[in-house]
Amino acid sequence: MLVVVIAACEVGFWVVLAAGLVARYPLRMRRTGAVLLLGVPVVDLVLLVTTVVDLRGGATAGFAHGLAAAYLGYSIAFGHSMVRWADERFAHRFAGGPPPRGKPRYGWARARYEWVEFGKAALATAIGCGLLLMMIALVGDHDRTVALTGWTARLGLVLAVWSLWPITHTLWPSRPKKGAASPPPAERARPR
Template sequence: MLFGIIAACEIGFWVVLLAGLTARYALRMRRLSTVLLVCVPLVDVVLLVATVIDLRGGAVAGITHGLAAAYIGFSVAFGHSTIRWADQRFAHRFAGGPEPWRPPKHGMARARHEWKEFGKAVIAWAIACVLLLAAIAMVGDSDRTAALTGWIARLTGVLAIWSLWPITYTIWPAKPKQTEADPVGEGTPQR
């Protein structure tokens, strides 16, 4: 049951987001758009309430409870940037807005971008871990919440792997690719 609610919340996130952006750019209904976009975080509240009700009802914590915490953490940490990403594309496509922002590809600018994304991942990890620890404390039965402890370790492992991207971009910054028109690879004509 909870897995279905998680799937419904993921679908609901995108449906409410697309409805809000469609109202803003295609229908030119700014107030309705604002109301719909403000409702996007309510999807997380629905999932949180469903998870608490399930655990309070005596359910043994399983993979879906851990997944719910991870989803909420990710949604809170990355939700704003996801909405901004979609908004830029809708504005460009339907309202003649500027080209959507793209992350830098090279050098220390790319490293800074990767550290910023990693910072969001740390926030997502922290929120998910707090939710998992709160669920463990709320249930108060280590036999029923053993899976949640495993999720903390799993999420920590994912965070450790994620850290490799900003570290490698910092140590070995990406360089522009050499093209046939630029055989030296410096980006300026040789004189």
């Protein structure tokens, strides 16, 4: 049942986000759009409460409980940037806003971008592991929470693999192919 709630929360996140952006731009109802966008974190709260209620009700923690903690960690850490990403595209399409920013493609600007994304992934891992530890403490029965301890290792593995991108872009910064247009000055500049 919890897997269904996780799926519903993922769908709910995008539905609430889309409703907020549609109200904000095509319908030009800025306040309504803002209120709807403030509802995006409520979806995460629903999942957290459902998970805690399930565990407090005597359920043995399983794969779905660990997945809920991981989902919440990543949703909290990446939620703001996902909302900003969607907002830029809606503003450009429906309100004459500037073209959406893409990620830098070359050099130190790309390396810096990858480190920022890695920082979000590290935050997501910390939140997810914190929620897992909270669930373990909340239940207080090792036999009922053994599945959750495995999730801390999974989240750590995901973070370790993720670290390869910023390390690679730092050690071997990408360059435009010969004959291609030179990158914008911001992408050529080296960080200080």
